[in-house]
Amino acid sequence: MTVTLEPAIHGDRVSLLRVLGPAHVWALGVGIVLVGEFTGWNFAADKGGALAALIVCWVVGLLYTSVAMIDSEVTSTVAAAGGQYAQAKHIVGPLMAFNVALFLVFAYTMLEVSDAILLGDTIVAKAGVEGLTHNSFIAATIVVLAWLNYRGVLMTLNVNFVITAIAYISIVILFFSVSPWTQGAVLKLNELVTPGNALPYGWIGVIAAFQFGIWYYLGIEGTTQAAEEVRSPARSLPYGTMAGMITLLIAAAMTWYVCASMMPWEYLGITYYPLWDAGKLTGSPLLENLLFVATLLAALASANGCINDAARAWFSLGRDRYLPTWFSAVHPRYRTPYRSILFLLPIALAFAFIADLNQAITFSILSGVLQYTFMSINIIMFRKKWPLGSIRRGYTHPFHPIPAIVLFSLCVVTFFAIFLGFGSQLIAMVAFYFLISLWFHFYRYKFVRRGDQFTMPWPKPQGY
């Protein structure tokens, strides 16, 4: 999520105040992502078994560590709002920037949809009233959060920080409440994950599980959306993003250990609320209610951040004339990209009603993986066009090009994982991006002001 802090208006341009530090960057990233521990990651167990969910937790953690390293270098140098969108504009070109913004919009909008479905289903399950459906809760969540974003989100940053912290602490409390150092009392890992069922589909199940392994961390790259608002991008972005990754790796490991030790993998793979179920299975009403509330808070924090980030990316497309300039309007009083917020609202609502949770998650994951593929190539091009020493970098990530190669390789594996079970959805999504790219390149691009797309005070890129 990104917070608009009393922006100064220059014509129809918004400039943001630099008031955020590393802790805020941490909160931005973890706030969006933490809901992944409360639902979604566990579908990896469905695709490959409980052990596969653990393996992908760590391997996909490596993917995201590469993302965080690469992103920290590029964003601390291209310190402009829009994150990867601004990077693509300066390093690859307008069409790539257009696509990257769409990746961001769909990854975040579908994540918002998933959050709203989770919230609605959790409330319905808790209420246990026959005939009660999740529709009204989903609609209320999306509309109220859109309204908050419409009105401005200055206060929301601190609120989100608090509710994210509560949700995170609930995982830690659950972990220590089940005596993780002993087996047999509450946790029964040896009896639930046996040599016979640890990898029910074999190693192809592990590869297939990559798809939902992404959900452990999807959205951490959203920290770069705040690039124009942090006081010291060179320091805050790497520290905040890497601290967020460490936090999430710890949370993911604790979540897997508790859940895999308390539920058969077949149930773990299909439940919408694994942590809440774990709370219930402890037999403690306190833990059950704590995890129920934490699930709702994590979903709210994530959805709120997603609305803000998706609207910001859509707004940027309008501001740069990649889409009709109508979207680039800033609310005269609240200083928010209100038309973009309102435009995306019915889209989110529509998909919340017609898609189920794992479909919405898959849409989001697909856009995320397309974006990570771009990032792995982008960093190679960045180093080639502006070698080290040619421009001032806020942060230089080590071991280049190993993180880029690791990231690209893991993206290829993840595409294959999505193909295993969700192939048609993948082809439909990529066909959409292909067609909309043709539309942009052969028609819409004529409305774009060429030279205005490059705003960094850098020398001419090598090779041009």
Place this chain on the structure above:
Amino acid sequence: MSRYTPPEQSKAGQVFDIAVVVVAIFVALWLPLKLGLAGAAKSIDALDAKTWEALGQNPTMASIWEKLGYTPETAHDIIQNRFHYVIDWPTLVIMAAVLIGYFVFLFRASDREYRDVINEKFDDK
């Protein structure tokens, strides 16, 4: 290089472009759902004997299922609903071709546009 001045888009043109984007989004996201192409490709391997043993559940697993409110009959469709990972090579080739084609087009077309940007930006100086 002379500075490129883009045409001003009329309101009607903007509305049309917004409509195109909306239709494209719904076709891409909604159509796969409507046609049943989205979602997991799973199917139930039905068993005649619906007992915890037949379902491969040990006593610990069975006790947890029961704690969650399931019987062997109600858990059957969950436990036996499985992925069948058979690689459909023609579909895999199509998927790979679509993905590679997409990225190749993306980088090549972006590069052409990027040259416009760089030429205008740096030739001004």
